[in-house]
Amino acid sequence: MGKIKKYHQIQEYIKKRIQTQKYPPGSYLPSENEFCVQFGTTRTTVRKALDELLKEGFIEKEHGKGSKVLERGKYLGLLSVKGFSGSTDYKVKTKVTEEPKIVAWDPLIVFPLSEDEKSSQCVYFQRVRYIDDKPVVLENNWYALNALEPIKSNEFVEGSFFKTLSQEYLIEIMGAEQELRSVKASVDIAKKLGIAVGAPILHISIRFRTSRPNLNLYGDLYCNTTEYPIRNSYFL
Amino acid sequence: MGKIKKYHQIQEYIKKRIQTQKYPPGSYLPSENEFCVQFGTTRTTVRKALDELLKEGFIEKEHGKGSKVLERGKYLGLLSVKGFSGSTDYKVKTKVTEEPKIVAWDPLIVFPLSEDEKSSQCVYFQRVRYIDDKPVVLENNWYALNALEPIKSNEFVEGSFFKTLSQEYLIEIMGAEQELRSVKASVDIAKKLGIAVGAPILHISIRFRTSRPNLNLYGDLYCNTTEYPIRNSYFL
DNA sequence: CTACCCACATTGTACAGACAAGTTAAATAT
């Protein structure tokens, strides 16, 4: 029985307005009391909704001031290249080296696919990340065609695939699993990253779980960590 | 001004009893109403305390049943070797190769030390983790002497340094930052891990932040990921 | 004996109100 929870309705309403930039990052939400009037409820319920958004990382609260909309994208615990998003120091560029296209699943993927996924075809695209005009990360991406249509790279919101998912499709990252290996660069990867064959490379296999049922994003990253190590931080 | 928050007192009371095994893992806490009587308060306040413990990962709640004490140690987002703690598949052993001793800070540490830490001496110990009797991880550890006394390895609770901190010193991990690099094995590391010199090795520099002010734990890990990749998962 | 139902304990949601504590800007005093 899909029970309607009032706090959940409020939570989803606010979340949608954040995702669609009606409440842009950095701005303050209406006060708790204003939401009470708007939804005909009490602060207890509104605060419960805001607490959930807090846990999901959409907002932060400031005592005596209000609830501020956060910049989305610092996925807690997610691996990120040192300097990424702290983009003042480095110039980060992304080039799509293989446009999204429909292919068969690649056996490279180390995570077991669901039956739904196996029965579907697969959308694949490849990107290379540059820092200071030097290639640092080679990135292969896959997802099931029956869960999400192919998206042309020139339609990416601000060039970001994840931002596109959030703002255009209202899909959020719920979690991820990763496997990390240190390997020697193959000929192909060495060429694409401009390094020596056999140089030590960090290989990351990753599966993102999303808020859309049956949609997982699979990634296969090769990182040249000699100059730009991978960073990862998280807090409880 | 008495900034004592009632829910925080209850939260700390329950946390201490969990850490000292008065409420052992797997057991159920007293019901919310029992805590209400015990602390002379209402369910709203007790539930706030339990919500905090939920967020900290000490308990989980089961609708209609109660609040269950969780096994501590699956630090969200923490890197762990595949198979670690899922110890049914693999035999994991830890050998302390260098007993805790007082030394000067090692320049290997990539994180900036606080003034407090720099002015203190440093406790160092080294461990090697084995899976199926094969060495997989070489681990250097440091922390400031003025923040925590040296602990002999034979006093570790169940051989675990983190369990010792939690149960004997009531110190919890609050978060961590990591830097990951893929490097070639040096002569020393190759010997200790039983691999070829120059083999690709995952180098992890990590700083744990703890609930004790001024106490950070610094780690420097070298992982042979060819057979046992590093795993990392997290969920929102 | 089995299957069902019901009472009971537990957590989940929601309402209504009170006061504390932090922030800000307008009003006031110097």
Added chain:
DNA sequence: ATATTTAACTTGTCTGTACAATGTGGGTAG
């Protein structure tokens, strides 16, 4: 004009209550 006080508004804490939803075990009807 500047500094201080005040008032208004915000989020934080807490009380008290009611009912809903879920899990458990015992009693009852078959």
